[in-house]
Structure formats: C-alpha cells, structure tokens
Amino acid sequence: MSKELVFGHQNPDTDAIVAAKAYSYLQNQLGYDTEAVALGEPNAETAYVLNHFDEPTPRVVTTVKPEVDAVMLVDHNEFQQSVSDIESVQVTHVVDHHRIANFNTDQPLEYRAEPVGCTSTILTNMFAEKDVKIPVKLAGLMMSAIISDTLLLKSPTTTDKDKEALRALAQIADVDYKSYGIEMLKAGTNVDAKSDQELIDADAKSFDINGKNVRIDQINVVDFEDVLKRQSSIMTAMNNEAQSEGYDLFLVLVTDILNSNSKMIVVGEPTAAVEKAFAAKLTDNVMDLPGVVSRKKQVVPQLTDALN
Structure with a gap:
C-alpha cells in the first residue's frame, strides 16, 4: 500500500x-x-x-x-x-x-x-x-x-x-x-507579538460565496483593544492583501474568548450585504457582534444568505 x-x-x-x-x-x-x-x-x-x-x-x-x-x-x-x-x-x-x-x-x-x-x-x-x-x-x-x-x-x-x-x-x-x-x-491571545500581516493570516479561510471571493480571519483576544488599537495598520494590511489576492470582502472577526462576544473589521464590498447579514451597522469599518464567536455557524451562513 x-x-x-x-x-x-x-x-x-x-x-x-x-x-x-x-x-x-x-x-x-x-x-x-x-x-x-x-x-x-x-x-x-x-x-x-x-x-x-x-x-x-x-x-x-x-x-x-x-x-x-x-x-x-x-x-x-x-x-x-x-x-x-x-x-x-x-x-x-x-x-x-x-x-x-x-x-x-x-x-x-x-x-x-x-x-x-x-x-x-x-x-x-x-x-x-x-x-x-x-x-x-x-x-x-x-x-x-x-x-x-x-x-x-x-x-x-x-x-x-x-x-x-x-x-x-x-x-x-x-x-x-x-x-x-x-x-x-x-496562550493563543498574545497579539502584541504578531505583525499585522501575521494577525490577518493566522486563522484566515477563503470562501466562494455566490461568486464573491470572501476572506474571513478570526483573532482571539481577552481585550478588544489589543487589536482595535492597531485598526488602521491592520486595515492597510487587509486592503493590500485583498488587492493582491483578489478578495472582494475581507473580514476580521475579533473574538473575546472570555465574554463570548466579537467585533468585526470589514474592508471591501458590498458592505451593505455585511450589514444585512448581521442586522447591524458598521461604524468606521467596525461592527459589534454580541454573542458571535463562531465563523462556521454565525458568520458564513449569514453572509451566504445576504450575498445570495
């Protein structure tokens, strides 16, 4: 064999x-x-x-x-x-x-x-x-x-x-x-030791959703500010990768593992579909997602429905 x-x-x-x-x-x-x-x-x-x-x-x-x-x-x-x-x-x-x-x-x-x-x-x-x-x-x-x-x-x-x-x-x-x-x-939440590129790639997956190339990364934290204080540079890295790899949407789900809540950083289009998917509004490219912790069950299906 x-x-x-x-x-x-x-x-x-x-x-x-x-x-x-x-x-x-x-x-x-x-x-x-x-x-x-x-x-x-x-x-x-x-x-x-x-x-x-x-x-x-x-x-x-x-x-x-x-x-x-x-x-x-x-x-x-x-x-x-x-x-x-x-x-x-x-x-x-x-x-x-x-x-x-x-x-x-x-x-x-x-x-x-x-x-x-x-x-x-x-x-x-x-x-x-x-x-x-x-x-x-x-x-x-x-x-x-x-x-x-x-x-x-x-x-x-x-x-x-x-x-x-x-x-x-x-x-x-x-x-x-x-x-x-x-x-x-x-042990997996030490984001200060990682570069912006490492953060957006560390747990990222690509999905073909109704003809849209969607990239979704997830970062686990114990304090949202560990990531949000770097939002500007993280978004620059997201935009650069979206352009080089052809992503229509790039989403970074920042998850507070202790309190089971998330915030999502969004770049790309259509942002209207993202807002529709989660019945929430983006403010400065960030969306609050209370109770959301699962990309598989609480992000991908909702995006799929909205993009379809």
Missing part, C-alpha cells in the same frame, strides 16, 4: 494539526501507511498544546504531488483551503465538520462529515467504532482541539457529542480540562 499524507487546512489551527495526527495514527493502526503533515506553522495556541504534551511539530508541506499520489483530508474539504496542488492527487478519505463546497473527486472515497463542533470529536467516535485505543498523549491533544474549536464548550457549534468526547478524552489524559482549557486559550 502506497504512503499517503494526512493534513488539515491552510493556516492550521489546533484541530487541523491534531486531527491530522489522530487520523494518521488511526489509519496506521488499520493497516494504512500515512504521515501527518501541516500546511503551515502552528499558531501560538497550538504550539502551547504541542509543548504541553511533549508532541513534535509536524513537518510543513506546500505541495504533495512530488511525494505521494493520494492524500487524506481532515478539518476541511474546500480546495481553496487545501494544499496548492490538491487537484493533482487523489483524495481517498475526508473527515470534516464544515460545509461541503468546491469539492469533487474522480474516484469514490470514504467521506465522514458530521455537524459537530470539532473534527476531533468525530475522530474520537471513529476510534471507538474501530475498537482502537486512544493513547494518553493523543487523548490530550484531541481534548485540546475540542476545547479550541468550541471555546471550552461555549461556542454555539458545541453539541452533546463534543461534550461527551471532551470528557472521555480528559479522563484518558487525566487532565482537568476546565483549568487547562482556560490557560490554553489564553
């Missing part, structure tokens, strides 16, 4: 990197030859998680065709979020919890998608289904991914499956997930 690479989306978050590691481990136990890789360096939160559990950082790849003919995707399916030469290889497996868009294959494949808060939740259940034991360290990593994607179970994307998986993984890892989770989330 030929080797396959397993990876999550570009600008990987904790779930993208951990899910790749977890799915690669599971598939190897089932007889496949796989390696977990990443499509970018770990962010500060993920680096904290890897360091905490003494887990090596996966190697970063920009192309896959020179190495393999087939790949497995986790935590994404849209080709614009994947490796640059994704259309040159066969996708044999996908495990994801996002919408399915801009995705097609020439060959049949194994596709597992569930409307849950985290890919690692799906994988937790897949381990049980395959009767494969989750190692202690891997349980800690997967627990961390669920904490990250659900903001410690506060996100509206959180389901009962996420809660059950988190508790089960925390028990295997022997970790108090509540106290650990707060420290882990805080």
Whole structure:
C-alpha cells in the first residue's frame, strides 16, 4: 500500500494539526501507511498544546504531488483551503465538520462529515467504532482541539457529542480540562507579538460565496483593544492583501474568548450585504457582534444568505 499524507487546512489551527495526527495514527493502526503533515506553522495556541504534551511539530508541506499520489483530508474539504496542488492527487478519505463546497473527486472515497463542533470529536467516535485505543498523549491533544474549536464548550457549534468526547478524552489524559482549557486559550491571545500581516493570516479561510471571493480571519483576544488599537495598520494590511489576492470582502472577526462576544473589521464590498447579514451597522469599518464567536455557524451562513 502506497504512503499517503494526512493534513488539515491552510493556516492550521489546533484541530487541523491534531486531527491530522489522530487520523494518521488511526489509519496506521488499520493497516494504512500515512504521515501527518501541516500546511503551515502552528499558531501560538497550538504550539502551547504541542509543548504541553511533549508532541513534535509536524513537518510543513506546500505541495504533495512530488511525494505521494493520494492524500487524506481532515478539518476541511474546500480546495481553496487545501494544499496548492490538491487537484493533482487523489483524495481517498475526508473527515470534516464544515460545509461541503468546491469539492469533487474522480474516484469514490470514504467521506465522514458530521455537524459537530470539532473534527476531533468525530475522530474520537471513529476510534471507538474501530475498537482502537486512544493513547494518553493523543487523548490530550484531541481534548485540546475540542476545547479550541468550541471555546471550552461555549461556542454555539458545541453539541452533546463534543461534550461527551471532551470528557472521555480528559479522563484518558487525566487532565482537568476546565483549568487547562482556560490557560490554553489564553496562550493563543498574545497579539502584541504578531505583525499585522501575521494577525490577518493566522486563522484566515477563503470562501466562494455566490461568486464573491470572501476572506474571513478570526483573532482571539481577552481585550478588544489589543487589536482595535492597531485598526488602521491592520486595515492597510487587509486592503493590500485583498488587492493582491483578489478578495472582494475581507473580514476580521475579533473574538473575546472570555465574554463570548466579537467585533468585526470589514474592508471591501458590498458592505451593505455585511450589514444585512448581521442586522447591524458598521461604524468606521467596525461592527459589534454580541454573542458571535463562531465563523462556521454565525458568520458564513449569514453572509451566504445576504450575498445570495
């Protein structure tokens, strides 16, 4: 059996990197030859998680065709979020919890998608289904991914499956997930150490919405002013990237992880559609979004409706 690479989306978050590691481990136990890789360096939160559990950082790849003919995707399916030469290889497996868009294959494949808060939740259940034991360290990593994607179970994307998986993984890892989770989330909020470009790219995803090229970034903070004090220079970076990459809209969702509220910085057009999507007004390119914390559930669907 030929080797396959397993990876999550570009600008990987904790779930993208951990899910790749977890799915690669599971598939190897089932007889496949796989390696977990990443499509970018770990962010500060993920680096904290890897360091905490003494887990090596996966190697970063920009192309896959020179190495393999087939790949497995986790935590994404849209080709614009994947490796640059994704259309040159066969996708044999996908495990994801996002919408399915801009995705097609020439060959049949194994596709597992569930409307849950985290890919690692799906994988937790897949381990049980395959009767494969989750190692202690891997349980800690997967627990961390669920904490990250659900903001410690506060996100509206959180389901009962996420809660059950988190508790089960925390028990295997022997970790108090509540106290650990707060420290882990805080570790990812040191925005002062990042340049404007790093901030707008760190957790950004591209979406094709009714013919509009929309870029949506999310920055977690414990104080909105950490980002808003740099709004002018951040908007300059957003405008420059929008022009160079052809984005019609570039949105930066700044999320207060402790109080579960967000503010959104908007550049591009049509801003009227953004105001319609959230029934709110922009003031100096910033919109208040109380209670909004999830890009997947509280931003993309609303924008899609408004742009359609």
